[in-house]
Amino acid sequence: MKKLIKFLAIIIIAGGLTSCDDKIRELEELNKAPEFQFFRKSSVNWEIPSKVIEDSAKVWNQSNNASYAAILRVMDVNNNISKINIFSNNPDVSFFVNDNTYYSNxxxxxxxxxxxxxxxxxxxxxxxxxxxxDDFGKANDVRFRIEFRDNKLPIPRLEVVLVNGTTKNYQLKGQNSFDRDKAIGGAIVEYEFVIDNIVIHTSQPNINHIFTLGQHSVKLRVKDNDNAWSQQIEYNLNVT
Incomplete structure (x- = not known):
């Protein structure tokens, strides 16, 4: 602001007969409002947002700690930004700025x-x-309209593959299981294999098991980062 005042004084002195009010008015006309730029998860470079940014995110809970995150910056060619404010009038939503939580302004x-x-x-x-x-009262704003979505249960997929016919070693593959909320931050965090009533919990999608001859039951269900389990599916295996 001090630089701006000095610059204004020089202009006024150099202007001679031109009035102070006229010079201030000229500077105000040359002044441009500050502009926002933002960087979100899908960004490659800084983006100049439209007036309304529409996107989606998961509903928050203690398990997923979900939110819609972005990095913002304000560009002002005149270097005279006065203040930046964030507003929300909905008590059911909140926002974080540099890891601190706020609810309104x-x-x-x-x-x-x-x-x-x-x-x-x-x-x-x-x-x-x-x-x-900015210091002249020129302003710009941008709005975020985020659709917060409830969790969808993940989908289990199970494949049983023979690895070694002599030892009867099979691989139980849950790698094709998927979380229907992946696009907005959902993820599978745990796999539960049940082999003939023996329960195995693991973070790995595939496991190996050596079977005896005869009929065996292999079941699978998966858990997402909302701490929600999928339905259980079953594969009946005949080892000969």
Whole structure:
């Protein structure tokens, strides 16, 4: 701001007969409002957002700690940013700025890059507004409209493959199991294999087991990062 005042004084002196009000008005007309840029999970480079950014995220719980995260920065060619604010009027949603939690209005202290994440405790659309203004009162804003979605159960897939016919070593493959919420942060975190009523819990999608001759039951279910289990599927194996 001091640099701006000095620059204004020089212009006024050099202007001679031109009035102070006229010079201030000219500077205000040349001044441009600050602009937001943001970087999200799907970004490759900094993006200049549209007025409304629409996207989706999972509903938050203690198991998944889900949120919609982005990095933002404010660019001002005149270098006279006054303040940056984040607003939300919905008590069921919250946002984090540099790891601190807020629920309604927060003024960002740092005018450079800052991390922000939006979250909700229930499904629905959460709206957040970010505003940046300069010393002349020119402002720009961007809105995030995030659809928060309830969890969908993961889908188990089981394949049983003979590895060694002599030892009757089989590989039990759950690697094709998938989380239907993967696009918004869902993931499979645990596999439960049941071999003839013997329960095996593991984070690995595939395991090996040596069977005896005869009929065997192999079952599988998987758990996602919402701590929710899929349905159980079964494979009947005849070892000869």
């Amino acid at each position: 927060y003024e960002v202290a740092d005018n450079e890059e800052f991390n922000v994440a939006f979250r909700a405790n229930g499904s629905g659309v959460g709206e957040f507004r970010l505003s940046a203004s």
